[in-house]
Amino acid sequence: MRSYSAKILTGQPLRLAITIAGISLCIVMMLFLLAAYHGVANGSVEYIRKNRSDLWVLSSNAWNILRGTSILFTEDTYDIENIPGVESVSSVLFLLTGIKKGDQQATVYLTGFDPEAESGGPPRIVEGRSVENDQEIVLDGAFASKFHLSVGEVIKVRDTELKIVGLSGGTNALVIQYAFVTLHRAHLIVGYPGIATCFLVNAEPGADLDAIADEIKFELNGVAVYDHETFLKNNIQELQTGFLPFIYTIAAIGVVVLTTILSLLLSVNILEKRKDFAVFKTLGSPRGFVSGMIISQSIMISLAGCLAGVILYFPLVNFIERVTPEISTKTSFLQIISVVAVVLIMSVVSSLISMQRLRRIYALEAFS
Amino acid sequence: MRITSHQKNYVQLEGVNKTFIDGDREFHAIKNVSLKASPGELLVLLGPSGSGKTTLLTLIAGLLSPTSGSLSLFGRSVEGYSNKELQLLRARRIGFIFQDFLLIDSLHVIENIAMVLRFSGMKRSDALTAAGKLLDQFNIGHLARKLPSKLSQGEKQRVAVARAIANNPELIIADEPTASLETSQGFDIIKLLHNYAVEEERCVIVATHDLRIADLADRVMRVVDGEIQEECSGPIAEINQLIVVGS
Numbered sequence A: 001m002r003s004y005s006a007k008i009l010t011g012q013p014l015r016l017a018i019t020i021a022g023i024s025l026c027i028v029m030m031l032f033l034l035a036a037y038h039g040v041a042n043g044s045v046e047y048i049r050k051n052r053s054d055l056w057v058l059s060s061n062a063w064n065i066l067r068g069t070s071i072l073f074t075e076d077t078y079d080i081e082n083i084p085g086v087e088s089v090s091s092v093l094f095l096l097t098g099i100k101k102g103d104q105q106a107t108v109y110l111t112g113f114d115p116e117a118e119s120g121g122p123p124r125i126v127e128g129r130s131v132e133n134d135q136e137i138v139l140d141g142a143f144a145s146k147f148h149l150s151v152g153e154v155i156k157v158r159d160t161e162l163k164i165v166g167l168s169g170g171t172n173a174l175v176i177q178y179a180f181v182t183l184h185r186a187h188l189i190v191g192y193p194g195i196a197t198c199f200l201v202n203a204e205p206g207a208d209l210d211a212i213a214d215e216i217k218f219e220l221n222g223v224a225v226y227d228h229e230t231f232l233k234n235n236i237q238e239l240q241t242g243f244l245p246f247i248y249t250i251a252a253i254g255v256v257v258l259t260t261i262l263s264l265l266l267s268v269n270i271l272e273k274r275k276d277f278a279v280f281k282t283l284g285s286p287r288g289f290v291s292g293m294i295i296s297q298s299i300m301i302s303l304a305g306c307l308a309g310v311i312l313y314f315p316l317v318n319f320i321e322r323v324t325p326e327i328s329t330k331t332s333f334l335q336i337i338s339v340v341a342v343v344l345i346m347s348v349v350s351s352l353i354s355m356q357r358l359r360r361i362y363a364l365e366a367f368s
Numbered sequence B: 001m002r003i004t005s006h007q008k009n010y011v012q013l014e015g016v017n018k019t020f021i022d023g024d025r026e027f028h029a030i031k032n033v034s035l036k037a038s039p040g041e042l043l044v045l046l047g048p049s050g051s052g053k054t055t056l057l058t059l060i061a062g063l064l065s066p067t068s069g070s071l072s073l074f075g076r077s078v079e080g081y082s083n084k085e086l087q088l089l090r091a092r093r094i095g096f097i098f099q100d101f102l103l104i105d106s107l108h109v110i111e112n113i114a115m116v117l118r119f120s121g122m123k124r125s126d127a128l129t130a131a132g133k134l135l136d137q138f139n140i141g142h143l144a145r146k147l148p149s150k151l152s153q154g155e156k157q158r159v160a161v162a163r164a165i166a167n168n169p170e171l172i173i174a175d176e177p178t179a180s181l182e183t184s185q186g187f188d189i190i191k192l193l194h195n196y197a198v199e200e201e202r203c204v205i206v207a208t209h210d211l212r213i214a215d216l217a218d219r220v221m222r223v224v225d226g227e228i229q230e231e232c233s234g235p236i237a238e239i240n241q242l243i244v245v246g247s
Ligand SMILES: Nc1ncnc2c1ncn2[C@@H]1O[C@H](COP(=O)(O)OP(=O)(O)OP(=O)(O)O)[C@@H](O)[C@H]1O
Pocket: B020, B021, B022, B027, B029, B047, B048, B049, B050, B051, B052, B053, B054, B055, B056, B209
């Protein structure tokens, strides 16, 4: 009796439209949260992912570069270079630092790296070029567009003027954006030459990484050494502990709102048609018949909501990203499928909730 | 008029009582009712409003269970039927006509009929074909694609009868089927039901407070305050006598 379910729904077009709109907004919200989270996750660890190094060396109190203070001495890189099997070592210094342009000021996650080395720089250049000397800076693209900065302009860090020579991508971590200068410039800014946050070590092909790691730990006191995969995982984990509870909470609220809206509509529809249901019962409808009808109504609405939500989502996200460039989202087919799956599951839950109404509709009501 | 007492009974009530408990108030709606109904007859339960006719019908349909007494349907005690069996019984062996007909407003006429065929286990496509044929038999094939709200009372009445007999049930239970009809239409529906009872050897039980239609009954039982007060079979003279008693 799919036609019956559909007709009950379309019999109240306004109510149906409001419900579908509500559900689709919940879906947009869930999709957006997921996409924003993936955007942040991507922007936070893309630097590590792209700067693929065989080994990452940090002070032993830190296991990631997102949250943790690690201080190393660049002179130690000579010891590492001398370890058999090591091909290259480069130092990177991260500083949370303010930059100014006129009377505007903002904070960046400033990355000092050696432009001569093969790793440590921006994961991706979206405009202009990378840093070549101490008077240059590369800014994250979203950061630049938020503060209306473009390639060729000059900004100030402390009292030093730096020219923007390029914009980078994959460097937007929502709460902070990366910027890139030479290691030497970073040393000048912080006022302590010779320090680094981490070393990026690359080995010769076929070298025994474990042996090199052991040797590094033996030569340098108080450092931790991670292979690339472990280090990437550490950073993702750090990000998740910070963000996921927040994302889950909002998503859970979305799911509850969605289920409530849906159950409300279904229950109202059931109560409004209670005489019909009493007649079905009297006429000997099989056990699953009426329940099946409620479930199919629920799924029909949910699918319509999903469709509306997905259609609404892309233009909306485009708009949001244009208005607030620091929000960068990453939507995948898998995310959409997951949200649709959650919505369908919740639609079945909603029908089970509203079916409680049915129990109190008696066949006898057909006779009153 | 046919006397059918020699045939097996589809419905048999023996000393049935029904008490409704509403909070701490008890209401004795059916008092010590015994009755039988057999194939080939149209039985009318005649009584004023509140006398217990509907209660009696719902007991007979297995929708309510008696507080005491014995009630058997198709030769078997109702207590012996499981819920599933009662559901199948209502789907296949009992047809219903309600006051105001209670057609499903959101479904087309043909789907209203097909619905009961589906309840009895027929496939959707077969049910629609059979429903179409039935509508043609009732000369209302042209209404198939209409919604009940667009029908006249007389048309609704025909659809309601078609729905009740769609599964060719052995027993039809009709509660005030003429209440919303003009006199002539009221007669029409009772005639239809009577023909069905006689020609198909089926049993029809009609509850009504409408004296006029008792004319067409094979048997009339008068229900007053939950009790069967009188029973008479057939001829108009006796019915008239009832009218005198009733007034
Ligand atoms: N579920 C119930 N709880 C309490 N009392 C009930 C219940 N159902 C019926 N009654 C009472 O039982 C009596 C008989 O009701 P019933 O509906 O069978 O009468 P009726 O003859 O069909 O009347 P009408 O001609 O108005 O349809 C009425 O007084 C009614 O109030």
